[in-house]
Amino acid sequence: MDIIVCIKQSYDVQQLKFDPKTGEPMLAGAPRKMSDMDRRALEEALKIKENLGGTVKTVTVGPPESRDVVKEIYAMGADEAFVVTDLKLDKADPDLTAKIIVETIKKIGNFDLILAGAASTDDYSWQIPAKVAALLDLPFFPNAVSMTVDGGLVVESDLGDAIYKYKAPLPSVVSVSLEINEPRIPTLSAILKASRKQFTDFYLQDLGLEVVTELEVRKVVMPKVERKNVVVEATDPSKMEDGIKKILDELRKENVI
């Protein structure tokens, strides 16, 4: 089976620091990595390939530093990576990103299945896989928690209210959730083997596209969590009772007990 996986290089959100004053993320030079759900989509594709044979190709769209994700992609075991970069793609909206992905997929050619993470670790818009499916006019199965392919594609989708089990046609677009699998950690020998592997580097003009962003992001800020900072002093053990009472009073005042 020939599979195409959409993989974003997102910010490593756990490493992200926020300006304590403005609450804005400090993005300049912030570490990046393969988006968590996309990594699971790749893992799922590799497992299918290991079972049934075929190829796993990947599409990555983003700012120039996104090229670094290719090392991770190859180390995990993908056959061929395609990357589309442009400085302006840092601010691409989901419509544009989906369009670029689709144009790249058209260049790649034949496929039986498209996989992607349901949402990226940083922007978390949940829109790309559906838009890709729509543009390609393919059926879409969101948020898969499990999938099997032998004897036809079967996808279990978590749609919030319940898990729906679908018999899916091929080709289709499936987005995967975090629970679907535990992605492999590449071995040293796999990393070494992957380290000099070439990838295809597209620019927007190769695809006949340009960056037109209709979405304007006004602000990204950390939610404010105000702490009350109530300190109850109880250094004298004999006054412990008082201290406990004060704590209970505080908690009652907040209506938490």
Added chain:
Amino acid sequence: MEEKFDAIIVGAGAAGLGAAYRLAKYGLNVVVLERGQRIGAKNVYGGRIYTHVFEKEIPEFRKEAPVERWVKKERLTLMNSDDAVTLELFSDFSANDSFIAILSKFNEWLGKKVEDAGGLVIPGIKVDDLIAENGTIKGITAGDEKLYADVVIDAEGINPIIAKKAGLRDDWKPNQVAVGVKEVIKISENTVNDIFQLNEGEGVANLFLGYPTNYALGGGFLYTNKDTISLGVVIRIDSAIAKRIQVYDIIEDFRNHPFIHRILKEGSPIEYSAHLVPEEGLDGIPRNLVGDGILLAGDVAGFVLNRGLTIRGVDLAFLSGLLAAETVKEAHEAGDFSRASLSSYEEKLKNSIVFSELEAFKRASGLLGNLRFYETYPQILCEVLKDAYTVGENSRKIYPILREKMKGRLSLFTMIRDVISAVRNL
């Protein structure tokens, strides 16, 4: 595994990356293995790097290196619990440039340079052991994987796990290492410029003696990054133990000292870290820096210069890496990786600034062990100057104040001896 490398390098600090950069430029097949999840993730230091070796080795250095600010002002501050006396040198330092950088970003950049030169840099891999055949090192193991090479350059930093396995060095003793704790505090670029009276791109390196270490052996430091401040304390382990100092509490006290508080009151910490640093100078260097199929570079070899006022290790680490690479290239050409063949590394080091600088400050490590510089002098100086500048009923000259403050704490003879020894040795 099939692929055999010309060299495996353990650790992607300045030492390992220096070695890799040079080897890659020679066209040798080299791989750096780094246990941190990304290059730079595990690297901690104070804040300042001396330019010379980098400038010579990497042509694009000035254009590309992630410099936060160029050091324009050098300051030394002696502190007691309330007051501070500061000596400032304002200069263009054009002859001997140093710059303030975030070490993790700097090493990340060096890693890119290594890759551009054709070397491999692989994070997320911890080297567990060496592969030895008949006493000669042939490669490394990581988990259950093996990797072979003609030679291993051990640049693992301060914690000598691999070097111990190679029989090249022992663990550090408490009087040979210091622990550093550091905070990065976010303020704005303009605030940094205003507070320290700096133009764009200019920085301050400020070192502190006395109160920041609770008068134990060591010092405090403050470096101005672009829009953050690195603030930290370095304390020698034996002194911290003797004085029962909680290293983590002490930086809190330092940050809240009125002199620092007024600088940082607007800011909030965004990062904490801690790391060890060798303090012994020449005496901390192991007898053998090479074995059959292995060389040591950087902190693991003890190449850190501690002049009291400055800790300097990044440039020496990088330079030792370059020299290790040069040695490996010669060994490669001769097809001989025995200890005898690699021992020219030791010669190269002795003829380089790594040793000449350490040699020049050889006696400093004894001098720096003199507690009076951390305890007595900062306090007396603060007290004397405060009294001298205080106008009152009976204003006095400095000398009588000094004699009064010295009473029971310090003899004139000891002070003169200390001053002479400081001037001679630092």
